[in-house]
Ligand SMILES: Nc1ncnc2c1ncn2[C@@H]1O[C@H](COP(=O)(O)OP(=O)(O)OP(=O)(O)O)[C@@H](O)[C@H]1O
């Protein structure tokens with residue numbers, strides 16, 4: 001802390017960043033946000049550069065290396081940075097795949113502010129941009145044995161290309177037939193506690209004597225596959241996610257009675273007598289919290305399984321949708337290496353040059369950021385992209401890319 005970073009460009013204090021907070025040449029950019037300058041970029045190995053973040057305090061005259069949360073962009077051939085608001089910087093990477101070129105660096109969002117308090121350091125958070133109106137994640141909660149897993153399996157079986165499961169971490173021992181990385185990431189408590197401390201979890205809770213948690217990576221992996229994320233978490237976890245910026249639908253599954261819940265837990269045969277009694281004791285409090293206001297958008301009673309599943313399908317807007325007709329949303333934009341970036345209101349204009357028979361023909365890609373949703377931890381949804389073709393030879397037409 002305090003020393004200028006190795007990749008620092010000259011003259012930062014003398015106006016390195018231009019008046020539009022936009023710079024697209026070289027392997028690093030600098031963006032002014034309030035009295036801080038965010039220098040993004042880094043060490044260049046000749047062909048690609050890895051994206052690091054350093055903060056220069058204009059009033060303190062000191063450099064700070066922040067805690068960086070979320071998965072950062074892969075090494076690329078440079079990037080452009082555009083200040084969207086006092087909260088976030090849009091990063092467009094060069095030489096990346098179409099699904100990996102639009103990123104957001106959150107510098108002062110609600111999530112970043114909270115994490116600054118928790119971690120006691122400067123914090124920034126990466127969130128990848130997702131094209132189009134990706135559907136909200138679905139949080140399913142309810143007492144142990146109520147049938148959450150059964151209902152989720154039915155959804156995933158009927159709509160395999162639509163839903164993806166957020167694989168949680170847990171310190172509990174695997175049951176017969178449970179596979180590491182599929183049902184859970186089974187982990188040591190000390191490892192999980194360190195990862196929690198390092199900000200890798202969207203939420204975590206102590207449930208029935210073990211630690212359970214949803215990693216940011218688990219949710220991002222599903223979003224990256226173009227699928228709608230389903231989380232199976234307890235009520236404490238649901239409350240934490242509700243307080244986060246993950247804009248989700250929250251559904252509480254309620255048993256028809258405690259007697260029926262006990263019978264289901266016993267019939268499942270996966271817990272010892274002591275564990276069954278502990279889960280039943282906890283169930284009463286969970287049901288009470290589940291019914292209280294403020295966490296859940298919907299409650300479904302799982303008495304008859306088929307009926308409950310039909311209601312769940314209805315809630316998620318799946319009635320009348322043929323599973324085979326579902327196509328994951330478009331993945332991204334194919335940007336040429338040479339492009340320049342500018343901003344007008346909520347539109348980011350990307351000028352792409354393609355040399356054709358001696359004449360440079362230009363295409364303009366318009367990135368509409370007026371309807372962004374979600375953000376770190378997780379993905380930023382709602383990016384819309386339009387292309388305007390060959391405007392050097394005259395207007396050729398507009399077409400929507402997402
Ligand atoms: N409507 C239902 N009627 C009868 N049995 C059911 C019903 N729904 C689920 N079950 C059965 O109840 C048992 C518990 O279901 P499941 O494992 O899906 O619960 P869960 O809520 O995911 O539990 P946990 O939170 O412990 O993972 C399973 O054996 C399942 O087959």
Ligand SMILES: Nc1nc2c(ncn2[C@@H]2O[C@H](COP(=O)(O)O)[C@@H](O)[C@H]2O)c(=O)[nH]1
Pocket residue numbers: 141142143144148168169172203204205207208212213214232233234235236237238
């Ligand atoms: N807060 C969280 N709760 C979770 C998560 N993953 C699962 N769970 C909940 O734990 C109980 C017990 O699950 P089991 O597999 O041991 O029967 C159940 O209510 C789950 O919903 C998580 O990541 N975070």
